[in-house]
Amino acid sequence: NAGVTQTPKFQVLKTGQSMTLQCAQDMNHEYMSWYRQDPGMGLRLIHYSVGAGITDQGEVPNGYNVSRSTTEDFPLRLLSAAPSQTSVYFCASSSRGYGYTFGSGTRLTVV
Amino acid sequence: GQQLNQSPQSMFIQEGEDVSMNCTSSSIFNTWLWYKQDPGEGPVLLIALYKAGELTSNGRLTAQFGITRKDSFLNISASIPSDVGIYFCAGQLGNTPLVFGKGTRLSVIA
Numbered sequence: 001n002a003g004v005t006q007t008p009k010f011q012v013l014k015t016g017q018s019m020t021l022q023c024a025q026d027m028n029h030e031y032m033s034w035y036r037q038d039p040g041m042g043l044r045l046i047h048y049s050v051g052a053g054i055t056d057q058g059e060v061p062n063g064y065n066v067s068r069s070t071t072e073d074f075p076l077r078l079l080s081a082a083p084s085q086t087s088v089y090f091c092a093s094s095s096r097g098y099g100y101t102f103g104s105g106t107r108l109t110v111v
Numbered sequence: 112g113q114q115l116n117q118s119p120q121s122m123f124i125q126e127g128e129d130v131s132m133n134c135t136s137s138s139i140f141n142t143w144l145w146y147k148q149d150p151g152e153g154p155v156l157l158i159a160l161y162k163a164g165e166l167t168s169n170g171r172l173t174a175q176f177g178i179t180r181k182d183s184f185l186n187i188s189a190s191i192p193s194d195v196g197i198y199f200c201a202g203q204l205g206n207t208p209l210v211f212g213k214g215t216r217l218s219v220i221a
Contacts, residue, residue, distance in 0.1 A: 031206070040213060042115075043154070043199065044211075045208050058208060092209075097205070097207070099156055100144075100156070101156070102146075102154050104151075104153045
């Protein structure tokens with residue numbers, strides 16, 4: 001009964017480093033999304049996917065890449081980390097786009 | 112991108128009081144959702160509304176989908192300390208990704 005699993009829970013990066021935030025779901029959900037949460041800004045959509053092999057940009061996609069090779073996994077890649085990417089990142093999944101379930105988040109600090 | 116206006120931004124209430132918060136949009140949605148986020152956790156779905164005018168309850172929580180399809184409110188009755196957290200509204204058109212409000216931070220004073 002894992003739901004949506006995000007790893008790592010915490011990460012500190014130096015400016016310019018790259019890394020991948022992992023997201024996996026075991027509910028056979030077609031839809032998956034990545035959001036970032038900043039103080040006073042709510043949750044803003046970075047990228048989303050409606051099925052394996054299909055991805056699209058959200059509101060704040062710059063500096064991030066995604067791919068969806070399997071139904072279960074939707075990794076988020078930071079190509080060259082910047083301090084502005086310091087945030088809490090949430091992955092979410094849903095069946096047919098309704099009633100999204102969220103992971104517990106990855107807290108990223110870029111120094 | 113689309114923006115939802117959620118108010119109030121924060122609330123301090125006494126235990127046992129009722130709470131009301133709302134969300135408005137400049138565009139219509141056909142689904143409204145209310146989430147709660149506890150510290151250090153991801154948002155958890157509280158109530159989903161799928162029809163204009165719909166009024167739905169979940170225990171002490173009641174939410175309504177506005178008839179204009181541009182607003183929704185959430186009421187919490189007889190608040191308790193574990194109601195503390197951030198409440199988010201989210202709107203959805205079809206099965207597009209959710210658009211979130213900026214949240215209402217609720218503090219309950221025992």
